[in-house]
Amino acid sequence: MGIEVVVEGLTKSFGRQSIWRDVTLTLPAGEVSVMLGPSGTGKTVFLKSLIGLLKPEKGRVLINGVDMVNSPERDVYETRKLFGLMFQDGALFGSMSLFDNIAFPLREHTRKKESEIRRIVMERIEVVGLLGAEGKLPGEISGGMRKRAGLARALVLDPQIILCDEPDSGLDPVRTAYLSQLLIDLNAQIDATMLIVTHNLDIAATVPDNMGMLFRRELVTFGPREVLLTSEEPVVAQFLAGRREGPIGMSEEKDAAALAAEADAVGAAAARPRAIVPQLEPSPGLPPRRAVARRRERVMGMIDQLPPAARSAIRRTYERGAGAPTLPLPAAGSGA
Numbered sequence: 001m002g003i004e005v006v007v008e009g010l011t012k013s014f015g016r017q018s019i020w021r022d023v024t025l026t027l028p029a030g031e032v033s034v035m036l037g038p039s040g041t042g043k044t045v046f047l048k049s050l051i052g053l054l055k056p057e058k059g060r061v062l063i064n065g066v067d068m069v070n071s072p073e074r075d076v077y078e079t080r081k082l083f084g085l086m087f088q089d090g091a092l093f094g095s096m097s098l099f100d101n102i103a104f105p106l107r108e109h110t111r112k113k114e115s116e117i118r119r120i121v122m123e124r125i126e127v128v129g130l131l132g133a134e135g136k137l138p139g140e141i142s143g144g145m146r147k148r149a150g151l152a153r154a155l156v157l158d159p160q161i162i163l164c165d166e167p168d169s170g171l172d173p174v175r176t177a178y179l180s181q182l183l184i185d186l187n188a189q190i191d192a193t194m195l196i197v198t199h200n201l202d203i204a205a206t207v208p209d210n211m212g213m214l215f216r217r218e219l220v221t222f223g224p225r226e227v228l229l230t231s232e233e234p235v236v237a238q239f240l241a242g243r244r245e246g247p248i249g250m251s252e253e254k255d256a257a258a259l260a261a262e263a264d265a266v267g268a269a270a271a272r273p274r275a276i277v278p279q280l281e282p283s284p285g286l287p288p289r290r291a292v293a294r295r296r297e298r299v300m301g302m303i304d305q306l307p308p309a310a311r312s313a314i315r316r317t318y319e320r321g322a323g324a325p326t327l328p329l330p331a332a333g334s335g336a
């Protein structure tokens with residue numbers, strides 16, 4: 001099972017530029033989480049801070065008792081081996097075949113025999129649906145295939161935590177839908193903790209168990225997906241609706257006068273509640289996601305602390321049967 005990642009009071013700047021401050025959240029073990037946020041809000045910086053590649057000035061990132069910010073470098077290096085990373089462009093070596101690209105971490109970080117490496121690589125290639133393409137160079141395949149190859153490479157060291165930075169960038173809507181399914185299928189197969197940074201609203205709506213959003217140098221919210229999907233916070237509502245009207249401007253923030261003018265123009269249309277679409281299920285033939293039952297228990301344990309709209313959405317989700325096996329629903333209306 002994946003490992004919990006606990007982030008406490010994380011604050012990062014570059015010189016005088018503050019990126020975000022006091023970010024506190026927990027990525028629950030084995031669950032899928034998404035981090036949203038307008039461009040330039042420091043989502044990639046956040047991912048790099050989780051693996052200890054960037055060092056925030058304040059706060060802690062705790063993984064199995066190791067603090068990725070403040071622990072000695074050799075502990076951070078060891079803990080980094082628990083991660084699988086998928087970068088925006090797949091980050092493949094152009095002169096190597098897909099097979100050699102995917103085998104690279106195994107050849108670099110383990111002493112496994114070539115026969116064992118072949119077995120692992122071909123297994124991962126099958127998981128991401130690239131069987132038959134292993135001999136191709138990255139330049140000979142499509143962007144979507146390169147991303148899947150990047151994902152296969154992220155999987156070869158059996159990661160317990162997977163970070164994906166904008167896995168959808170450059171993909172068409174159909175390829176993005178396949179990728180969403182692949183991420184859920186992957187979670188069902190390996191039960192790793194996953195954090196996906198994306199701008200894509202379809203991924204955000206259908207893939208994660210939990211969602212957060214960075215804006216104006218802060219974490220606006222992080223929690224069960226229903227909290228963000230029902231949030232009336234203007235920045236969240238604007239982002240999820242993909243509207244121009246709202247606090248997010250082209251250069252990230254708008255001034256008060258522009259906002260007031262828009263508020264009149266948008267009026268009641270903006271206040272319409274959003275429908276929550278069901279979360280994706282693993283493809284037929286795959287095992288159920290083990291995270292579903294754990295998540296259900298966790299979320300029902302905290303339901304009384306959540307906003308009313310999120311509570312009702314969660315109850316509706318579980319009444320439909322998602323994650324049903326373990327926990328009886330509380331009596332209707334209790335805690336609401």
Ligand SMILES: Nc1ncnc2c1ncn2[C@@H]1O[C@H](COP(=O)(O)OP(=O)(O)OP(=O)(O)O)[C@@H](O)[C@H]1O
Nearest residue numbers: 014019037038039040041042043044045046166199
């Ligand atoms: N190593 C660095 N040194 C100085 N500034 C940096 C460094 N890395 C990132 N930044 C700055 O931090 C800010 C946040 O960058 P980041 O790439 O994390 O944003 P993002 O939310 O991932 O954006 P996008 O969605 O466009 O990819 C940017 O202003 C960027 O210029």
